[in-house]
Amino acid sequence: RKEVEQDPGPFNVPEGATVAFNCTYSNSASQSFFWYRQDCRKEPKLLMSVYSSGNEDGRFTAQLNRASQYISLLIRDSKLSDSATYLCVVNRGQTGANNLFFGTGTRLTVIP
Amino acid sequence: DTGVSQDPRHKITKRGQNVTFRCDPISEHNRLYWYRQTLGQGPEFLTYFQNEAQLEKSRLLSDRFSAERPKGSFSTLEIQRTEQGDSAMYLCASSRGSSGNTIYFGEGSWLTVV
Numbered sequence: 001r002k003e004v005e006q007d008p009g010p011f012n013v014p015e016g017a018t019v020a021f022n023c024t025y026s027n028s029a030s031q032s033f034f035w036y037r038q039d040c041r042k043e044p045k046l047l048m049s050v051y052s053s054g055n056e057d058g059r060f061t062a063q064l065n066r067a068s069q070y071i072s073l074l075i076r077d078s079k080l081s082d083s084a085t086y087l088c089v090v091n092r093g094q095t096g097a098n099n100l101f102f103g104t105g106t107r108l109t110v111i112p
Numbered sequence: 113d114t115g116v117s118q119d120p121r122h123k124i125t126k127r128g129q130n131v132t133f134r135c136d137p138i139s140e141h142n143r144l145y146w147y148r149q150t151l152g153q154g155p156e157f158l159t160y161f162q163n164e165a166q167l168e169k170s171r172l173l174s175d176r177f178s179a180e181r182p183k184g185s186f187s188t189l190e191i192q193r194t195e196q197g198d199s200a201m202y203l204c205a206s207s208r209g210s211s212g213n214t215i216y217f218g219e220g221s222w223l224t225v226v
Binding site: 004008034041042043044045046049087100102103104105 | 152153154155156157201203214215216217218219220222
C-alpha cells in the first residue's frame with residue numbers, strides 16, 4: 001500500500017464552483033501534513049499546512065482526521081488561476097529526511 | 113531572488129553520457145534534499161544532506177548516482193552512464209534544521225536522455 005494515496009483526477013470544474021480533494025495516508029505515526037500546489041512543469045510550492053483542528057486560508061480549507069488517516073482540501077469559489085496539481089504530503093516526523101511522502105497529485109482544471 | 117536555485121534547468125543528453133546538476137539552497141537552510149519526479153507522479157526522495165553530511169540515500173539512488181555537498185552550501189547530483197529511464201525532473205529542496213519544517217523546492221532540472 002502506498003504511503004499517501006490521492007485521487008489523480010482530473011477534476012474539471014466551472015469557475016465559482018466548490019471542489020474537494022481527499023487524501024489518505026497509511027502510517028498512523030505520521031505527524032505533519034501539507035498541501036502543495038504544482039503548476040505544469042514547475043516546482044511544488046507549499047499551499048498550506050494541515051492542522052488537527054482544521055485551518056482556513058481565504059478560499060482554502062484543510063482538514064485532518066487522524067482516526068481515519070484522512071486529509072482534505074476544500075477550494076471555494078474556484079478561480080481560473082486555481083488550475084494546477086495539488087499534492088498531499090505527509091511527514092512521519094522521525095529523525096532524518098526520508099520521511100516526507102508525496103501523493104501522486106490531483107489535477108484540477110477550472111473552466112471559464 | 114533568495115530561493116533555491118538549480119542549474120541547468122534543462123539538459124538533453126545521449127544515453128551513456130554523464131550529467132551533473134547543481135543546487136544552491138536558501139542560504140540559512142542547513143538541510144538539502146534531492147527528489148526525482150516523473151510525469152504523473154509525486155516527487156520521490158533520493159538523498160538528503162545535513163550541512164555537508166549525506167545522511168540518507170534512497171534505494172532509488174543507484175550506484176550511477178552520486179551527490180555531494182562539499183562545503184555545506186551548494187550541492188551537485190551526478191548521474192553517470194545515463195539511461196533513458198533517468199529522464200525526469202530532478203528537484204532540489206532545502207529546509208531549516210528540524211524535521212517537520214517546511215521544505216522549499218527549486219524550479220527543477222529537467223533531464224531528457226535520448
